[in-house]
Amino acid sequence: MKSAVIVFPGSNREGDVVRALKSAGSQAEKVWHAETELPQGTDLVVLPGGFSYGDYLRCGAIAGRATVMDAVRAHAARGGLVLGICNGFQILCESGLLPGILMRNANLKFICHRQFLRVERNDTAFTRAYAKGQAIDVCVAHGEGNYTADDETLKRLEGEGLVAFRYSDAQAHITTDANRNGSMNSIAGIYSDKLNVLGMMPHPENLIEDLVGGTDGRGLFESLVSSFSRAA
Amino acid sequence: MIRNDVAITPELVKEHGLKPDEYERFVNLIGREPTITELGIVSAMWNEHCSYKSSRIHLRGLPTKAPWVIQGPGENAGVIDIGDGLACIFKMESHNHPSFIEPYQGAATGVGGILRDVFTMGARPIAALNFLRFGEPDHPKTPHLVSGVVAGIGGYGNSFGVPTVGGSVGFDKRYNGNILVNAMAVGLARTDEIWYAKATGIGNPIVYLGSKTGRDGIHGATMASAEFDDASEEKRPTVQVGDPFAEKLLLEACLELMQSGAVIAIQDMGAAGLTSSAVEMGAKGNLGIELDLDRVPCREEGMTAYEMMLSESQERMLMVLKPGMEQEAQAIFHKWGLDFAVIGKTTDTLRFVIKHEGEVKADLPIKELGDEAPLYDRPWVESPRQPVIAPDSVQAPVSEAEALLRLVGSPDQCSKRWVWEQYDHLILGNTVQTPGGDAAIVRVEDGPKGLALTTDVTPRYCEADPFEGGKQAVAEAWRNITAVGGLPLAITDNLNFASPERPESMGQFVGCLKGIGEACRVLDFPVVSGNVSLYNETNGQGILPTPAIGGVGLLDDVTVNASVAFKREGDAIILIGATQGWLGQSIYLRDICGREEGAPPPVDLVQERRNGEFVRQLIRSGQVDTVHDLSDGGIGLALAEMAIAGGVGASVTTAPEGLPLHAFLFGEDQARYLIAVDEDLAADILYEAGAVGIPAVTLGVTGGDALILPGRQAISLKQLKAAHEAWLPNYMAGKA
Numbered sequence: 001m002k003s004a005v006i007v008f009p010g011s012n013r014e015g016d017v018v019r020a021l022k023s024a025g026s027q028a029e030k031v032w033h034a035e036t037e038l039p040q041g042t043d044l045v046v047l048p049g050g051f052s053y054g055d056y057l058r059c060g061a062i063a064g065r066a067t068v069m070d071a072v073r074a075h076a077a078r079g080g081l082v083l084g085i086c087n088g089f090q091i092l093c094e095s096g097l098l099p100g101i102l103m104r105n106a107n108l109k110f111i112c113h114r115q116f117l118r119v120e121r122n123d124t125a126f127t128r129a130y131a132k133g134q135a136i137d138v139c140v141a142h143g144e145g146n147y148t149a150d151d152e153t154l155k156r157l158e159g160e161g162l163v164a165f166r167y168s169d170a171q172a173h174i175t176t177d178a179n180r181n182g183s184m185n186s187i188a189g190i191y192s193d194k195l196n197v198l199g200m201m202p203h204p205e206n207l208i209e210d211l212v213g214g215t216d217g218r219g220l221f222e223s224l225v226s227s228f229s230r231a232a
Numbered sequence: 233m234i235r236n237d238v239a240i241t242p243e244l245v246k247e248h249g250l251k252p253d254e255y256e257r258f259v260n261l262i263g264r265e266p267t268i269t270e271l272g273i274v275s276a277m278w279n280e281h282c283s284y285k286s287s288r289i290h291l292r293g294l295p296t297k298a299p300w301v302i303q304g305p306g307e308n309a310g311v312i313d314i315g316d317g318l319a320c321i322f323k324m325e326s327h328n329h330p331s332f333i334e335p336y337q338g339a340a341t342g343v344g345g346i347l348r349d350v351f352t353m354g355a356r357p358i359a360a361l362n363f364l365r366f367g368e369p370d371h372p373k374t375p376h377l378v379s380g381v382v383a384g385i386g387g388y389g390n391s392f393g394v395p396t397v398g399g400s401v402g403f404d405k406r407y408n409g410n411i412l413v414n415a416m417a418v419g420l421a422r423t424d425e426i427w428y429a430k431a432t433g434i435g436n437p438i439v440y441l442g443s444k445t446g447r448d449g450i451h452g453a454t455m456a457s458a459e460f461d462d463a464s465e466e467k468r469p470t471v472q473v474g475d476p477f478a479e480k481l482l483l484e485a486c487l488e489l490m491q492s493g494a495v496i497a498i499q500d501m502g503a504a505g506l507t508s509s510a511v512e513m514g515a516k517g518n519l520g521i522e523l524d525l526d527r528v529p530c531r532e533e534g535m536t537a538y539e540m541m542l543s544e545s546q547e548r549m550l551m552v553l554k555p556g557m558e559q560e561a562q563a564i565f566h567k568w569g570l571d572f573a574v575i576g577k578t579t580d581t582l583r584f585v586i587k588h589e590g591e592v593k594a595d596l597p598i599k600e601l602g603d604e605a606p607l608y609d610r611p612w613v614e615s616p617r618q619p620v621i622a623p624d625s626v627q628a629p630v631s632e633a634e635a636l637l638r639l640v641g642s643p644d645q646c647s648k649r650w651v652w653e654q655y656d657h658l659i660l661g662n663t664v665q666t667p668g669g670d671a672a673i674v675r676v677e678d679g680p681k682g683l684a685l686t687t688d689v690t691p692r693y694c695e696a697d698p699f700e701g702g703k704q705a706v707a708e709a710w711r712n713i714t715a716v717g718g719l720p721l722a723i724t725d726n727l728n729f730a731s732p733e734r735p736e737s738m739g740q741f742v743g744c745l746k747g748i749g750e751a752c753r754v755l756d757f758p759v760v761s762g763n764v765s766l767y768n769e770t771n772g773q774g775i776l777p778t779p780a781i782g783g784v785g786l787l788d789d790v791t792v793n794a795s796v797a798f799k800r801e802g803d804a805i806i807l808i809g810a811t812q813g814w815l816g817q818s819i820y821l822r823d824i825c826g827r828e829e830g831a832p833p834p835v836d837l838v839q840e841r842r843n844g845e846f847v848r849q850l851i852r853s854g855q856v857d858t859v860h861d862l863s864d865g866g867i868g869l870a871l872a873e874m875a876i877a878g879g880v881g882a883s884v885t886t887a888p889e890g891l892p893l894h895a896f897l898f899g900e901d902q903a904r905y906l907i908a909v910d911e912d913l914a915a916d917i918l919y920e921a922g923a924v925g926i927p928a929v930t931l932g933v934t935g936g937d938a939l940i941l942p943g944r945q946a947i948s949l950k951q952l953k954a955a956h957e958a959w960l961p962n963y964m965a966g967k968a
Contacts, residue, residue, distance in 0.1 A: 051390075110656070208661070211679075
C-alpha cells in the first residue's frame with residue numbers, strides 16, 4: 001500500500017503517522033501542500049495532526065483551501081481512502097469532505113490525555129482489525145475537538161451509521177465524563193457517505209507500541225494495510 | 233564624524249538602566265558622547281540579563297567539563313555526547329519578569345526562546361520541560377497567573393510540536409510579586425553537525441531570517457534586569473508576542489539550510505535582538521560587523537535604527553552564509569514563507585557599524601561591548617545558620633494518616649494533572665514516561681537509547697542554608713534521573729535570585745553556587761548551560777533563592793526503566809538509605825505544624841552517589857522496576873504517590889524504635905529511595921546492600937486497596953487519589 005502524508009506549514013504529527021504507517025507495512029511519502037498532484041499510485045491520503053498555518057483562522061480553514069486539496073478531493077471522489085487525524089479532521093470538515101465542524105473544547109482548554117474510544121463499526125477499510133463495540137485506548141491532544149453539526153446532519157450521520165468512533169470509558173460505555181471536549185453524541189470520528197473518508201480527533205498513531213503506552217492504535221493502520229492488500 | 237541629534241542626559245542614561253559610573257565607563261571607552269542608538273546598544277549589552285555582570289565571577293567556579301561534554305556554557309545551549317554519533321543539546325532559561333506582566337505571552341515566548349536556542353545549534357527539539365513557581369494560592373493574582381502561564385507554555389509548545397514531558401509547579405508567598413517561569417528545551421543533533429555562533433571570514437554576507445521586525449519587546453532585557461515596583465504593569469508593551477507557527481517554519485527552514493552546507497555561523501535573536509546576536513557573532517569570531525538597517529524586513533513603517541537594534545520581535549535568526557550560497561539559502565526560506573535578507577557583512581575592523589538611511593548611526597568597538605562590560609564583585613554576607621531541629625521537638629499529628637492525606641492534597645504536593653494535561657506530552661511518539669513521575673523518559677529516535685529529564689530545586693532549603701540547598705538541588709535532579717534508571721550526565725541551571733545589590737541575597741547566590749559546584753563535582757554532573765535571573769523582587773521583597781536545575785541522563789536501553797507506580801501485589805517495599813527523621817525545613821513542619829524553621833537536611837554526596845549507583849544497578853539488571861526517590865514529604869508521601877500511581881495499596885508495619893513515627897514517615901533525609909520488588913528477590917537485595925554497606929530495610933508489602941501505616945492507620949486508595957487530584961482543578965475553578 002502507498003500512503004501520501006500531506007505536509008502543510010504547521011503540520012507537526014506527520015512524522016508520527018509516517019512511523020505508524022510504515023510499521024504497519026505501508027509505504028509512506030510526505031507530500032508538500034503546494035503540490036498539485038498526488039504521487040502516482042497513492043492508495044491512502046493522510047492529513048496529519050498539527051496547527052496548519054498556525055490555526056490562527058478557524059482550525060483547518062486555510063489548509064482546506066490549499067492547492068493540494070483539489071487533488072485530495074479528486075482522490076476521494078474516485079473512492080480513494082482519506083484519513084484525517086486531529087487537525088486533519090478539522091481540514092476535512094473545512095474542505096467539504098466531511099460535514100460538521102470542530103469547536104473549542106467545552107472547557108476552553110487544550111487537553112492531552114489517554115482516551116478510550118468505542119469502535120462503532122468494524123466493516124470499513126479503517127477498522128477491520130477491531131471488534132464492533134470494542135473500547136480502544138488511544139490519546140487525544142487538541143484544543144478544538146468539540147464536534148458540532150446541525151440536527152439534520154447529526155440525524156443523517158447516526159441514521160446512516162457514519163459515526164466511526166465515540167468517546168467512551170474502558171468498558172465501552174458512552175458517558176458524559178468520557179466526553180471531555182463536549183462533542184455532540186460523543187462523536188470522536190466520522191465517515192463520509194461512502195466510508196472512504198475518515199476524520200477523527202484522537203491519535204491512533206501515538207499508540208502503536210507497548211513501550212510508549214500501548215498498541216490499540218495499530219489496528220487502524222493494520223486494517224488499512226490489510227484491506228488494501230485484499231483489494232489489490 | 234558620527235552625527236548626534238539627541239542629547240544624552242543623565243535622565244536618559246538612567247532610563248536605559250545604566251548607572252552613572254557605567255555610562256562614564258562607556259564614554260571613556262568610545263572617547264565621545266554616544267548617539268541614542270549607541271546608548272540603546274550598550275544598555276542592551278551591559279544589562280544584567282545579557283552581561284552577567286554580577287554573577288560572572290561566581291559562575292567561574294562551576295565544573296563544566298567531562299569527557300562527554302562537547303560544549304559547555306557560553307554558546308546558545310550546552311552539548312553532550314550520548315553515543316552512536318548523537319549529541320543532546322539542551323538549556324533552561326527564565327522568562328520571569330515578562331510572564332508576571334503578561335502571563336500568556338511571557339510564558340509562550342519563554343518557550344519559543346529556549347526552543348530557538350536549541351535548534352540554532354542544529355538540533356531538532358525532542359522534549360520540553362519547565363519549572364514554575366507562583367505566589368501563595370490565596371493571593372488574588374495567582375489563579376490568573378497560573379492559568380495564563382500554563383496556557384502560554386502549552387499554546388507555544390503544542391503548536392510548535394514538541395512534547396512537554398516534565399516540570400515542577402509550586403506556590404509560596406515569596407513569589408507573590410515575582411513568579412518564576414523557567415523553560416527547558418532538549419534537542420538531538422549529530423555530533424558532526426553542530427552549529428556555533430562564531431563568525432568566520434571577511435566580507436561574508438550576514439543574513440536576516442524569520443519573522444519581520446516590529447516595535448515589540450524594545451528594552452525587554454533591560455526590564456528583565458530591574459526589580460519591580462507598583463508600576464510594573466505599565467511595562468506590558470515591553471513583552472514580546474510569540475508566533476509558534478513562524479517558529480516551526482523557522483525550525484524546518486534552518487535545519488534544511490544547515491543541511492545545504494551554506495551556513496558558517498548562526499545565532500538566534502533573543503534578548504536584545506539584533507544587537508546581541510550580531511555582536512556575539514562578531515566578537516566570538518574576532519571580526520567586525522557592518523549592518524545596513526535599510527534592508528531589515530520591518531513589520532511597521534518608519535522604524536528608527538534605535539528601535540530596530542532593540543526590538544525583541546520573536547522568531548528571528550541571524551546567520552553568516554558562505555559567499556555565493558545566497559540564492560540557494562533564499563530559495564529554502566521562501567519555500568517556508570519566511571523573510572530572508574542580506575543585511576550586512578563581516579569586516580576586519582573589529583567595529584560594530586550600523587548604517588541607516590545613508591547615515592552611520594553607531595560605530596562601536598565590538599569586542600569591548602562584551603568583554604568590557606562592567607564586572608562586579610558585589611558585597612555579600614553569609615546567610616545566618618539555622619538551628620538543627622530535633623525530631624522529638626516537633627509536634628506529632630493527631631494522626632499520621634490524616635496528616636498524610638492533607639499533604640497529598642496540598643497545593644505543592646497535589647497532582648499537577650490540571651497543568652500537564654494542557655501540554656501535548658505525547659507528540660513524536662517517544663514519551664516513555666509521562667509527567668507525574670520522578671523523571672520523564674523520552675526514547676532517542678527509534679531506540680534503543682533514551683533520555684531521562686527532570687527539573688528540580690527545593691527553594692526553602694536554599695533559603696535556610698544556601699550551600700546545602702544548592703547541593704540538594706543538584707542531588708535531587710541526579711536522584712530523580714537515577715530513580716528511572718538513567719545515568720545522570722549533565723545539568724543546565726537557571727539561577728533565580730533577588731537583587732544582587734543587597735548583600736543578603738547576593739550571599740544566597742554565592743552560597744547556592746558553591747553548593748551546586750560541590751555537588752556537580754562529586755556526582756560527575758557538570759553544568760553545560762544556564763541562565764541567571766536576578767532582581768526577582770518587588771518593593772524590596774525578594775523571592776526565595778531558586779536555582780532550578782534541569783538534569784539530563786541517559787538510558788542505554790530505554791525499555792529497561794523504573795517508574796513510581798506499584799505494579800503488583802505482594803512486592804516487598806524496601807527503603808534504601810539512612811533515615812534519621814530530619815524534620816527541619818520539612819513539608820511536614822511547614823504544612824502541618826505551620827513552622828518554617830530550622831536547618832535543611834544535609835546532603836552527604838558520597839552516600840548519595842553510592843546509594844544511587846546501587847539503585848541504578850538494580851534497575852539496569854532488570855531486578856527492580858518500581859522506584860521512587862524520597863524528597864518532599866519523605867517516606868509517607870512517596871508511599872502514597874506510589875500507591876496512587878499504581879492503583880495498588882501497601883501495608884507498612886515496621887517503624888524503627890526510638891524515632892517518632894511522624895519523623896520516620898515525613899522526615900526528609902537525603903540520598904534515599906523506596907523500591908518495590910518481588911519478595912523472592914528482596915532477601916538478595918538486602919544482602920547485596922548489606923555487603924557494600926548501604927542501608928536497606930524492608931518496610932512492608934504492596935497489596936490491597938488501602939495504604940496502611942504503622943499503628944493500623946489506613947487510608948483507602950480512593951480517598952488518597954481523590955485528595956491528590958482534587959486541589960488544583962478545584963482551585964482553578966474558584967472552589968478551593
